[in-house]
Amino acid sequence: xxxxxxxENIYLDKEMKNKIDFFRxxxxxxxxxxYDVGVLVTxxxxxxxxxxxxxxxxxxxxxxxxxxxxxxxxISRKAGLLKEEKVITRMKSGDFFGEMSLLEEKPRSGxxxxxxxxEIYIIYKANFDGMIEKNPRIGxxxxxxIAVVISARLRGIMGQLS
Amino acid sequence: xxxNKYVWLMAGLLFVFWFAYQVRVALYPFLISVLLAYLFKxxxxxxxxxxxxxxxxxxxxxxxxxxxxxxxxxFLVPRLVEEVTxxxxxxxxxxxxxxxxxxxxxxxxxxxYPPLRAQSLPDLVGKKLTELATSLPAHVPAMLGNLLGWLxxxxxxxxxxxxxxxxxxxxxxxxxxxxxxxxxETVLSIISEINQVMSGFLQGHLxxxxxxxxxxxxxxxxxxxxxxxxxxxxxxxxxxxxxLGAWIGAIPPILLVVISGNMVxxxxxxxxxxxIHAFDNTVLSTYYLATSVNLHFVLVLFAIMVGAELYGVMGxxxxxxxxxxxxxxxxxLYHDYRDKxxxxxxxx
Numbered sequence: 001x002x003x004x005x006x007x008e009n010i011y012l013d014k015e016m017k018n019k020i021d022f023f024r025x026x027x028x029x030x031x032x033x034x035y036d037v038g039v040l041v042t043x044x045x046x047x048x049x050x051x052x053x054x055x056x057x058x059x060x061x062x063x064x065x066x067x068x069x070x071x072x073x074x075i076s077r078k079a080g081l082l083k084e085e086k087v088i089t090r091m092k093s094g095d096f097f098g099e100m101s102l103l104e105e106k107p108r109s110g111x112x113x114x115x116x117x118x119e120i121y122i123i124y125k126a127n128f129d130g131m132i133e134k135n136p137r138i139g140x141x142x143x144x145x146i147a148v149v150i151s152a153r154l155r156g157i158m159g160q161l162s
Numbered sequence: 163x164x165x166n167k168y169v170w171l172m173a174g175l176l177f178v179f180w181f182a183y184q185v186r187v188a189l190y191p192f193l194i195s196v197l198l199a200y201l202f203k204x205x206x207x208x209x210x211x212x213x214x215x216x217x218x219x220x221x222x223x224x225x226x227x228x229x230x231x232x233x234x235x236x237f238l239v240p241r242l243v244e245e246v247t248x249x250x251x252x253x254x255x256x257x258x259x260x261x262x263x264x265x266x267x268x269x270x271x272x273x274x275y276p277p278l279r280a281q282s283l284p285d286l287v288g289k290k291l292t293e294l295a296t297s298l299p300a301h302v303p304a305m306l307g308n309l310l311g312w313l314x315x316x317x318x319x320x321x322x323x324x325x326x327x328x329x330x331x332x333x334x335x336x337x338x339x340x341x342x343x344x345x346x347e348t349v350l351s352i353i354s355e356i357n358q359v360m361s362g363f364l365q366g367h368l369x370x371x372x373x374x375x376x377x378x379x380x381x382x383x384x385x386x387x388x389x390x391x392x393x394x395x396x397x398x399x400x401x402x403x404x405x406l407g408a409w410i411g412a413i414p415p416i417l418l419v420v421i422s423g424n425m426v427x428x429x430x431x432x433x434x435x436x437x438i439h440a441f442d443n444t445v446l447s448t449y450y451l452a453t454s455v456n457l458h459f460v461l462v463l464f465a466i467m468v469g470a471e472l473y474g475v476m477g478x479x480x481x482x483x484x485x486x487x488x489x490x491x492x493x494x495l496y497h498d499y500r501d502k503x504x505x506x507x508x509x510x
Contacts, residue, residue: 013215020213038211045350046335053343061501063347107505122346124354 071118
């Protein structure tokens with residue numbers, strides 16, 4: 001081990017570095033610097049969900065964005081006359097949901113449920129808004145990335161319909 | 163959440179407040195540590211975001227803080243001691259001046275308020291001032307010798323602040339884990355909004371007090387007012403009391419100048435404090451406190467009185483952010499309940 005590495009072990013937080021590396025790979029944080037992602041990480045909260053636990057129910061007002069660090073989540077919604085639960089998509093580590101909540105507080109369009117033990121990071125809308133006010137540069141990039149994600153999902157739906 | 167659960171939650175919150183009141187004396191070092199943790203959190207977050215270890219950031223911050231405090235004490239304490247000693251020595255002559263001033267104005271006051279004829283104002287006020295002059299120096303050694311106070315200041319408060327700064331995130335994670343998952347977003351909004359109110363208010367308030375103290379002290383030195391440093395620092399202390407503090411802080415220097423008979427300087431000081439007040443309202447408060455507190459003026463006064471009654475000085479300082487917190491939490495719970503009822507009606 002070189003002196004530089006030894007010194008870095010003393011003052012650098014490896015757990016934080018791993019988190020930053022992880023979040024930088026996520027679509028909505030693309031183009032952000034390490035520090036920008038670090039600022040976002042310090043504004044996030046973490047929660048562990050057990051298998052079968054509902055993370056956010058359909059129709060409830062969304063106030064946060066959820067990012068899956070570990071585990072599997074299924075998104076479903078009630079459809080048809082019998083209101084049967086229909087699985088829309090399955091999500092894994094690195095995926096996220098609830099991004100529309102960062103733009104507007106509206107009822108969620110589906111239920112998110114943990115399929116395995118999940119470690120999930122959460123950003124509260126008001127915290128995100130406050131951060132945009134302080135760092136508009138970060139805000140513009142994240143909102144642009146969210147727009148790209150929504151646009152891609154919309155194109156996917158249009159493709160399925162046609 | 164059903165209506166019953168909201169009632170239980172509110173009852174739980176009331177119990178927490180009642181318990182906090184019962185153990186208020188033991189809570190003081192914790193409250194001060196929480197305040198300090200809120201003040202330093204943004205700085206810790208700034209360096210954490212750059213990838214530095216948290217314990218190292220906090221340790222360096224504490225060391226720098228101790229060095230600055232020692233430097234400040236070395237600079238301020240001798241000057242303050244000098245001013246307080248002169249003040250103590252000149253208090254008998256000030257008492258004489260006050261008496262002479264009151265003898266001059268008593269006939270006019272008696273015309274406005276006849277019951278004053280029954281007692282001699284100069285004797286009454288003179289007696290109170292003499293009592294103050296003898297009791298204050300007697301209290302100082304007791305205050306300095308208060309072992310528990312020093313223990314709080316040097317050991318307990320820094321230790322708790324360190325622990326809070328280091329583990330605040332884990333505490334939030336723990337709070338999430340004790341509530342059922344369906345309440346995660348409600349708990350998240352409550353924690354985040356409380357953090358926002360507290361940190362916004364404390365950081366803003368501190369910056370506002372800092373500038374007001376500097377401006378007032380420099381102004382008093384410029385006008386040649388005696389004991390400018392003591393009065394400047396007193397203004398800072400009084401300004402910790404929201405709304406009323408700014409006015410109370412202006413009274414002692416103006417009164418001293420009025421009693422000494424220099425009415426031109428007194429008028430200048432009144433104008434000076436009015437200008438500071440205007441500057442505070444239009445620039446400092448707008449810039450530093452605009453987003454953190456959104457309470458009506460009457461509610462602010464009520465909060466201060468309740469805080470003073472329950473928690474003394476600490477209650478006065480904390481009254482406004484605590485009332486803002488209660489307002490925010492009530493709003494979140496009410497909106498949450500209303501939204502869920504609307505959604506329920508929409509589904510049915």
